[in-house]
Amino acid sequence: MTQEFVLETRGLTKEFRGFTAVDDVNLKVREGHIHALIGPNGAGKTTVFNLLTKFLPPTRGEILYRGKPITGMRANDIARLGLVRSFQISAVFAHMTALENVRVALQRRLGTSFHFWKSERSLEPLNDQALALLDQVGLKDYADVLTVEMPYGRKRALEVATTLALDPAVMLLDEPTQGMGAEDVDRIVELIRRVSEGRTVLMVEHNLSVVSRLCDRITVLARGSILAEGDYAAVSTDPRVREAYMGSEAGETEEAGA
Numbered sequence: 671m672t673q674e675f676v677l678e679t680r681g682l683t684k685e686f687r688g689f690t691a692v693d694d695v696n697l698k699v700r701e702g703h704i705h706a707l708i709g710p711n712g713a714g715k716t717t718v719f720n721l722l723t724k725f726l727p728p729t730r731g732e733i734l735y736r737g738k739p740i741t742g743m744r745a746n747d748i749a750r751l752g753l754v755r756s757f758q759i760s761a762v763f764a765h766m767t768a769l770e771n772v773r774v775a776l777q778r779r780l781g782t783s784f785h786f787w788k789s790e791r792s793l794e795p796l797n798d799q800a801l802a803l804l805d806q807v808g809l810k811d812y813a814d815v816l817t818v819e820m821p822y823g824r825k826r827a828l829e830v831a832t833t834l835a836l837d838p839a840v841m842l843l844d845e846p847t848q849g850m851g852a853e854d855v856d857r858i859v860e861l862i863r864r865v866s867e868g869r870t871v872l873m874v875e876h877n878l879s880v881v882s883r884l885c886d887r888i889t890v891l892a893r894g895s896i897l898a899e900g901d902y903a904a905v906s907t908d909p910r911v912r913e914a915y916m917g918s919e920a921g922e923t924e925e926a927g928a
């Protein structure tokens with residue numbers, strides 16, 4: 671039986687020493703959708719994201735992947751099932767080239783650290799795959815550039831490539847356009863659209879213009895709870911959503927028209 675919802679939470683709750691940051695959240699992410707988690711500052715978006723990707727254990731509630739509980743599983747094990755979060759390229763990896771970064775991610779998927787002991791020639795098929803992934807995210811020309819020397823927007827695209835290397839069924843993206851100029855934002859929007867073919871994407875995103883252009887469904891969080899859900903037209907005209915945004919981030923909804 672195919673599952674309508676690829677990722678689901680039931681009664682998901684996280685308390686930090688008595689403070690309820692995530693309060694009884696029932697999230698349903700439909701297979702093939704680009705789904706956004708939005709909400710004003712402090713709404714609990716990052717906490718939900720960290721619960722889903724196992725960076726935090728929930729206080730209560732369940733997480734289901736394709737109908738099966740994964741609440742107690744470790745990040746590596748759920749990645750093997752196909753649920754993968756994008757990672758910021760760490761300081762160590764910053765001193766590798768773009769190609770090397772993608773190659774390491776591919777090796778991770780294959781679980782073959784022994785590749786390190788093999789000759790350069792035996793790495794060639796991996797190089798070809800890594801180059802194809804770089805091409806997919808528009809970074810072919812950056813293959814031999816050290817990551818530390820790449821422009822910010824291109825680094826974020828490289829993070830998407832390293833995530834794709836794990837061939838995820840569900841990609842979890844944490845503010846993929848954060849800190850970007852308009853040109854990079856447009857490029858990332860196109861990139862996410864392209865790589866979401868045949869996959870499901872759940873993203874935390876502040877930029878409502880990005881959300882309006884990309885997302886099939888939007889969940890609005892406020893004070894740890896789901897305030898509204900629907901497509902962009904529905905949630906952006908919902909008076910409760912406008913009020914929640916006005917209360918804490920006056921003006922942010924105006925970005926939507928940008």
Ligand SMILES: Nc1ncnc2c1ncn2[C@@H]1O[C@H](COP(=O)(O)OP(=O)(O)OP(=O)(O)O)[C@@H](O)[C@H]1O
Pocket residue numbers: 686689690691709710711712713714715716717718
């Ligand atoms: N480790 C923690 N200990 C205590 N309180 C926390 C912790 N992490 C988050 N919180 C609190 O939980 C609430 C939700 O935080 P969270 O970062 O999930 O919100 P957010 O929607 O991602 O906000 P932003 O848009 O500002 O990133 C906030 O009030 C925050 O202060």
